[in-house]
Amino acid sequence: MPSPDIQEELALLVKKYRLGKATPEEIAFIEQYYAWFDKEPSPVQQLDEMERSAMESRILTKIEQEMDRSLKPASIPLYRRSFFRVAAAAAIIMIFSAGIYLWFIRTLPSKTAGNKSIASLQQDRPPGRDGAILTLADGSTIVLDSIQNGALAMQGNTEVVKQGSQLLYNQHNKAGNGPAWNTVATPRGRQYQLVLADGSKVWLNAASSLRYPTSFTGKERRVQVHGEAYFEVSKITLPDDSREKMPFIVEVLSSSGDHISEIEVLGTHFNVNAYEDEPTVNTTLLEGSVRVKQESSASVILKPGQQSQISVSSQSSKSHQIPVLTVDVDQAIAWKNGHFEFNGNIQGIMRQIARWYDVEVKYTGNVTGKAFGGAISRMENVSQVLKMLEMTGSIHFSIDGDTITVKP
Amino acid sequence: MAHDVVYTDKVLLDLLAQGDRNAFTILYRRYWMSMYDAAWKRLKNNQQAEDIVQEIFITLWTRRAELSIEQLPAYLHTAVRFRVLNYIERDLATSSVYGPLEAITAAEQGADSVLLEKELHELLAAYIASLPEKRRAIFILHLKENLSTREIADRLHISQKTVQNQLGTAVKGLHTKLAPVLIGLALLQG
Incomplete structure (x- = not known):
């Protein structure tokens, strides 16, 4: 056990530090003392990928609960919030008229956009x-x-x-x-x-x-x-x-x-x-x-x-x-760098998705012959990838367990 | 060659300021672990480390519109440091956080090779440098010359009680292993 006066001494020094009353020497000591621990072994690094990812999700869930509990912030002007969506949509419309649904967006799929447009993606699959x-x-x-x-x-x-x-x-x-x-x-x-x-x-x-x-x-x-x-x-x-x-x-x-x-x-x-x-x-x-x-x-x-x-x-x-x-x-080599770069027919895209998210893919209706393009991180859940593709408006998905159904 | 679809912190912070939760999640995934690590290394406590990560990210979210952050990793790690220090100030930190301080002030408890580590020497030097002048003088006499409290009192013309108080009960006498540092210190002091 540490002797009480060491605890007191450190607490006192830290208090001075926090209040901005510490001398330069005291500040140097506190910061050096803090840095001392950098070389200690860390437990998270020892965890395997699965445990680490479980921990990451667990803490994130708690944070999100807290975020949802806090009051909604003042609304942000629509033109700002949705700039990327508008830009992407404009690009899509332009390309649409050319007959090929091909576009590249290098931006985040907007969550608000996704929530509105897709009702069928309540289920999700984590990435590989x-x-x-x-x-x-x-x-x-x-x-x-x-x-x-x-x-x-x-x-x-x-x-x-x-x-x-x-x-x-x-x-x-x-x-x-x-x-x-x-x-x-x-x-x-x-x-x-x-x-x-x-x-x-x-x-x-x-x-x-x-x-x-x-x-x-x-x-x-x-x-x-x-x-x-x-x-x-x-x-x-x-x-x-x-x-x-x-x-x-x-x-x-x-x-x-x-x-x-x-x-x-x-x-x-x-x-x-x-x-x-x-x-x-x-x-x-x-x-x-x-x-x-x-x-x-x-x-x-x-x-x-x-x-x-x-x-x-x-x-x-x-x-x-x-x-x-x-x-x-x-x-x-997009896959090796951690992302998807799609540019081609939907079947080829869905084969990549099937392998990475370990899902089966079914098709209803005629979706063949449509080409899609886009880039997104492979670390997203599958719903985010599908939402990006759905933004073209010419294709839709539903997820049921480990099966994704593609429909026009 | 290959370009990564990696969003820079700056892009993500801009999106975050606009309320983008995906940007928030990406930032969280990018930094939670190093923050958790930093907190855990000091506090050796899972719950406290987790709480610190949560508090900082919740603050990042609630204050997203007003924050102007140049270097996000530096910002986050400063935030971790202040919270860790807060645990120490409120005496909530586990005893392991006092380890190095104990080692430098009470060498007889850990007078092994650890004490010879360069970092510990530097830490000791920083500690002594941070002490008020009178106390520093007492420390140096005590550590360097291994004088008793009586001898120090005589030398500095102060009471033995004062010397004892200034040294604190933890400091019973550091071993000669520390002599090189102390001599170095004494030279620095002139």
Whole structure:
């Protein structure tokens, strides 16, 4: 127990500080004393994502209750409050007349607007979060959502460490037995990040998986991907003294294990979108250079800003050159930066929503052929995303449990 | 390269001033944890830390129209500091908040390697510097030369009772481990 006079002394000093009567020396001491505690460990940092998010919501709910209890503030002039809505609506009307419902708003969806226009969104779905399942070489699995930070396992001479929402592979020495293979798989509504033994970073989107060796020893680095992943591949040289670069090869596989395509790089940033339910496997290059190969087809080399689109179903494409387009790369990696950037038909948009919010999507009436655009944070509840789309007036949604119904 | 759809504090504060609750929620999500951390590290009390976060955000909401905040993190953390200090002033803080002060004023309770930490030395120096002149002199004589209250009284021509009162019961004598700091202090004092 602290001695009473220490308590008194500090209380007295703090009182002088608060009343502005403290000397500069006393102020310096109080502030230094306060800063002293900065280095102490913090309990919230130790919580896992789920506990932290529960705590965040619980405190927010209390604050909101208090906010609702306090008197409504004096009304704010309509033109100020609704500036963004008016601007957005004007933009929509203009584009509407052009026949395509395409618009971009980079502003917050207004809550008041949402409450008025949408009656059917009382139910909601929280956004996805960080989490995945790690499968070690011996087949054992670890759920990464809730496990504590720290070393999880040794795989050969490589240590597997969980740090925040990242999985790190620390290779302890170069020599050693053959690599072990690990797999990280995200379900719907989860995303995860890894740093492989060579320092390459991989972001895994929802409903995706990456299989990779826990150390890189041979002539090449080879990993396998399902779903969607963003890679920042580090340049490394071969372990021999040739100083040659060790290529990094991403095999894109179908769920049945069929080899769809192969992406070969030396060190670069690119995104692979290879979801089964998407019409094409898209490889988008941000930096560096990649070679995209398809079985029995000529390979193409992408430049930054380009995207290759391999059609999985169409047999005829085999004999053709792989199509390459110039695209908005920000849109391709929006997910990795924590937001949606929609620009296309409603089915494609709803597939992204389904994977991130882990919902089923049903359609009633004819909504095909309509294109939508817009950007919004992936950290919003699904209702906010749907409200943004509803602002066009040409589409509506209802939520029932884990099913979203899309209607004209 | 990639642009993030991240709203700056300034944009969010402008929206907040107009009553936008989404902006408020985003700001809350952005800062609640570091604020909670800061409060908890001092008070070691979940409820108090939570109350502080709530009070500050409720204030932010109710005063949204009149506030003019340049640096939101600095504003929020100053608010946390004042509330934490308020708990200390009202004697509501848990005993752990007195830990460093105890360590610097009563070395025999914790005269281990912790005392040698640079930060603690600096804190001690700041503490002694903050004392009124007479008390500081007594402190330095006591700590540096390990003089008894009797000897200090003789040296400064004051009563032993006064010396005892000035030192406070907590200060029984700091160990020689602190000598380097104290010598440094004495040099500073000239």
